[in-house]
Amino acid sequence: MQLQYLIFDASDDGEGNGSWEAMASVPPDELSTVMAEVRAVEAAAQSDAPGPRGALDDGGAWDLDIQTLPDGDERVSVTLTLTGPWAWGEDLIGRLSAP
Numbered sequence: 001m002q003l004q005y006l007i008f009d010a011s012d013d014g015e016g017n018g019s020w021e022a023m024a025s026v027p028p029d030e031l032s033t034v035m036a037e038v039r040a041v042e043a044a045a046q047s048d049a050p051g052p053r054g055a056l057d058d059g060g061a062w063d064l065d066i067q068t069l070p071d072g073d074e075r076v077s078v079t080l081t082l083t084g085p086w087a088w089g090e091d092l093i094g095r096l097s098a099p
Contacts, residue, residue: 005034006041006080008093017056018086020093023079025071034078038066041080044096050088061085 006022013019024034042064046053054060062084071077082089 002099003037003041003096005030005078006037008082008097010090010093012086016086017084018089020082020089021079023077025075025077027074028076031068031076031078035068038078038080041082041092041096042066044092045082045084048088048092050085056083062088 003022005024005026008020008022010018010020026034045062045064049062051061052059053063055063062082064083065079065081067077067079069077069079082093
């Protein structure tokens with residue numbers, strides 16, 4: 001699946017881990033399409049997991065956080081944050097974002 005709504009910004013912590021965050025603000029009738037992309041990212045991360053899922057500070061190798069909030073009266077905001085080893089995350093996001 002090529003991502004159309006989720007465009008990731010990456011940050012490197014300088015210690016070999018990274019964080020990739022994407023946000024989409026859409027009308028409610030497009031929410032299911034955005035959530036399909038979110039599920040695709042989550043499935044890809046789980047299938048290529050570099051270790052157990054969980055907060056890095058608690059011994060996890062990777063984690064994923066999803067937030068869905070109203071964005072005014074007519075939109076819904078979805079934020080997805082992925083954390084994990086830098087090379088793993090760059091490869092994962094690169095494969096999902098490639099045309």
